[in-house]
Amino acid sequence: MLSLRDLTFSFLKPDGTPATESPTLNRVNLDIDQGKFILVCGPTGSGKSTLLKVINGLAPSFTGGAISGEVIIDGKNLTGRAPHEFASLVGFVNQQPEGSFVADRVLDEIVYGAEQLGVDEATISKNLAEITAILDIEDLLQRNLDSLSGGQQQRVAIAAALIAGQKILLLDEPTSALDQQGAGKVLAVLKKLTQEHGVTVLLAEHRISRVISAVDELLVVNGDGSVSLGPVEDQFKDARFAPPIIELGLKLGWQPLEVTAENANKRWQEKPKTFTPINPNPAAEKLLTLDQLSVKFADLLALDETNLEFFGNQITAVMGDNGSGKTTLCWAIQGLGQKTTGRVSMQEGETADLAKASRLDLIAMVPQRAADLLFLNSLAEEFSESDSFSQQPQGTTANLFQKLAGRIDSSMHPRDLSAGQQLALVLSIQLAKSAKVLLLDEPTRGLDYAAKRALAKQLKQLIEPNRSIILASHDVEFVALVADRVILLKNGKVVSDQIVGKALNYSSPLASQLAQISQTEGLIRLDQVSA
Amino acid sequence: MKLLISRLSIAVAGLASVLMFTWPLFITSKIASEAALAQAVFIVLMPLVLILVLVEFSSGDIGAKQLALLGVLIALNAVIRMLGAGTAGIETAFFLVILGAFVFGSGFGFILGASSIFVSALLTGGIGPWLPFQMMGVGLVGLGAGLIPKFTRSWQQKTSLVVYAVISSFVYGSLMTMWNWPFLAGTGTQLSYVAGDPIISNLTRFFQYELITGGFFWDFGRALTTSVLILLTSQSLLATLNRAASKAGVRRG
């Protein structure tokens, strides 16, 4: 169905020389049969999405770069052709469905591709009936796209990619923006497409744990230009991008590796390992007190008379479902432009009485989209703007950034940094005045496992007796890595306030993956287990 | 050769549209129904000429990336225009058109200017007989901005952009006032056009009309906001747009 022969692809600098020392894809040979469900994974920047783009013609005609070798699809050699020549054979679904919609109504969006390809009306009608039935979206055809849930949007995007009868479907991180339920339905549909309709599916994803049990084979893009294809259990030699379940297997030397929680649990129960309990950082002085803090939006009570205390030397995670009040709590503590009732006080006094500038100095916040704060053309400009704005000696921000992210060329454009580096940049800008309270709203959005680990390390570096770090997150594994204390919110109310080992325990609804596997009191993360 | 023909038809269309703005200066017939006829014909003719120019600029060679980029810039400009609307003399729709056209070229600039006026009218409900004229006007502002020479020194670049912003603000303002002049003043007042009069005396009355109706104040506000916005944003916006241009592989020829 799909073959790559000696395929080499490298990105080029504007002057035509290769941008990297070795090609992104180097002499890749690959044969994929019809009807296979394949997970494509690898560390960020390894070339996962480049591989997908080579298969639908977006690389090189869209991305630039040099290609050699052959891309053969359904017996046709399409190497170096424009994307629209691939379009009738290969369907493509992007990370964010709402960013790739052309139309406003579901029906128009689905048939768009077939119209572009000049498919006749009778065939479009037939394909439309078929594909909407498979994806269970027949009732949505007349709806507006923006009225759909994320999962429904993603299924519409899949239908749109297959409307012209394409037999290969490529998906670039299709479930990363979806909740568990939405992602489950999308995966079930993909499984059905491969098994019952002979569609070949290649799925690139970094949230591997939710996908891994559904796929037939794993295609690993190693990052050195090579790729390898094989059964899931054989593929994880490299732990850089592995989910906790695989990491556990690797650490304990399981042969073969387990991919479902159920099997892993059996395996663990056969031979449980010893582990060290978690020692949370001892709380230092009390830095922040919330007294009867409430926030009301129209008729919704987003935060309901919350009383909390936060201490230095600690990282506190605020957890809860979407809409439970996590983000609202962060903004209410920061207190800018939000109507709140109740009191937020620090040693310096009530924050409502402080001048805006000194409040900004005391309480730093990194919003959900950190890049919203970046608007200058180079790191150097951002550094000096930050130093002069916070009236710190030149170099303060740059030093902090270097401490967090390592040495990076300061002439780089902030937008060319990775998501993790951007976060580090915003952290250093916001902390230039060494605030006593640091708030982070969903800091792990869009980060892969490696970047999350790096962020955890950075946050631990920032722990000081005179600083309290508070993060709102729904990412259990990340919280397990960094937090000392976990506060759980529900409908704007605090429902529990515990140390991390208890909060993410196996019996808790917030159990970490390792806690679920081990079913053991006090074991929540991998570094507790001795090999 | 084909390019030459294409440019020639755009030039002819441009001249025709200027005529449709400034007809009170040129009309010879003193019969009211004939002036009304010209007015009516131009209301229908302007959209047609506008469509011809848009087709001339767009047919054939717009790729997916240019198109998507055009879409986001049109949306952004329409939204920015709505932010500025309502405050007297503030016109925020021009600077992005000028900077966008400067980076991406005249054709892109014309489409960006005309379409963002169209979209903001769709969003706020300002569609009327004046809309094709506004679209043509802002389209021409974009077209001209695509012809501003590129300088290597930053201050020269900024100066040329600001000078263009001031000139185009006043020219656009005068054209639009010229359009509403026969509508709002009609004939038979001391500030009305007089058919067949020498151009210079009609122009004098036109300037009196501009001054008295506050048109100059609006034009001045437009020139001022556009210049200030260009001074404030050009450095970072041009960098951003240039990065977009290399991502999208579009740049003025």
Next chain:
Amino acid sequence: MKNNPFNAQNTNPATWWLVGICLAVLASLTTSALLLLFIAVGSMLIVLLCRDQSSWSKSIKFYLLLAIAVVLIRVIFRIIFNLETAPSNPILVLPSLEISLGFGSSLRLFGAISATSLMAAITDGLRLAAIILSMGMANSLANPRKLLRQTPGALYEIATAISIAINLAPQLISSLNRVRRARKLRGESKGLRALPGLVIPVLEDTIDQSMALAASMAARGFGRRSEASSLRIGATRFTGLTATTLLALGATLLLISPQNQALDLILLLSGLSASVIYIRLSALGASRTRFVKAKWRYPDFLLIGVSVSLLILGFSGVIL
């Protein structure tokens, strides 16, 4: 209202624009205040009878206010700047005032005004009000998104860019609000100075997003077109030049030589035909199908038929 065959939901949006344009042209040709009033009130009634629940159907209020304002401005303007020096039977006499602007002849404000002069101002104001209301009618009844789906092939690219923009605008507004809130965390600047910090992050985001959108379009076949022969491209361009030239000549002749109406009509009509041919030729290179087609039903034909007949009656002088 749903079962009303003339309801905006059941008609083609292009119909309402054709009706609106016919009424607007009719209004600009007539001098009869009665007919103008008929057009203005008629447009309002049509909206009230045929509108649906959509958001743009409410915009007619804006057009009504604008129309009233225009009539008032026109009348007030005439009272202040009236040209008549001493009308024989004035209807209104105000003390007059002489001012000079420093250039041109000095102006005499207020003074006496005759009934004919005032009536002419009211009629002129009514004419513009009728034009505004007939356009407002079309704007209130025609769903712009539906309309964009049926733009001619030659404008396909621009129509696509515009519908992308319309879909994107609400998202942009919320991004701007999000960034504005986030900016406060870094200490905000005031007024216009705040604009770069606001616009740049949003622009960067949307540019990235636009590249994703472009990839999604290209991967679904956008850009496929049959190779046009060099001859056909040349012919297309030449037709374009012919069309613009004919229209430009027609417009000029209309102004400088109104007695040659027949020649002018020929010029404008052949310019129009050349434009249509040009637009058709430009679209030929694309090989798209249109699955969702606009429907034209009997109410559409009826509405267009009635408006065109009114226009023809107007041109032939029967009802002016």
